Amino acid sequence: MAIRNIRVMGDPILEKVCKEVKEMTPRTQELIDDMFETMYEANGVGLAAPQVGVLKRIVVIDVTGEDPIVLINPRIMETSGEQTGGEGCLSVPGKSGIVTRPNYVKVKAYDRDMNPIELEGMELLARAFCHEIDHLDGHLYVEKVEGELSDVEEEA
Ligand code: NI
Numbered sequence: 001m002a003i004r005n006i007r008v009m010g011d012p013i014l015e016k017v018c019k020e021v022k023e024m025t026p027r028t029q030e031l032i033d034d035m036f037e038t039m040y041e042a043n044g045v046g047l048a049a050p051q052v053g054v055l056k057r058i059v060v061i062d063v064t065g066e067d068p069i070v071l072i073n074p075r076i077m078e079t080s081g082e083q084t085g086g087e088g089c090l091s092v093p094g095k096s097g098i099v100t101r102p103n104y105v106k107v108k109a110y111d112r113d114m115n116p117i118e119l120e121g122m123e124l125l126a127r128a129f130c131h132e133i134d135h136l137d138g139h140l141y142v143e144k145v146e147g148e149l150s151d152v153e154e155e156a
Helices: 026-041 123-136
Strands: 046-048 058-061 069-080 083-087 095-101 104-110 116-122 146-151
Touching: 026 046, 026 058, 046 123, 058 123, 069 116, 069 123, 083 123, 095 123, 104 123, 116 123
Parallel strands: none
Antiparallel strands: 046 058, 058 069, 069 104, 083 095, 095 146, 104 116
16 A cells, blocks of 8 residues: 555646546555555545546545545435535645535445445535545535635644
């Protein structure tokens, strides 16, 4: 496994629409492992493939640190409710902003063995599903921020 370079806002790759994954390959398995390692190393809760420069519809999420989720070709099937809260992104370092998202999100996707899966998320997980799937369509949370982005103090 290896830590990959995280692209930051302004990099045109973050604005592109990613391609569906047609088949699993050893190279894609390695990408998924690297995405987890890169996300954990950066203390993130989610990472999408375009953030490491790969235009494929792959997302990794772990909102608890003990519950790694891989979503391949994810689609949001259902949402309900609303939550308004702070959000950040590894591609927008040192910043956060207030974003309103659904409070419940159901997604369909494939796991890393290309088995179909269906997952439900509430609160932070619902937010992560929306945020990461937006990346696959070239969208950053900053487009949805209410008010101004604020500076986040770097961890010591
Ligand atoms: Ni992000």
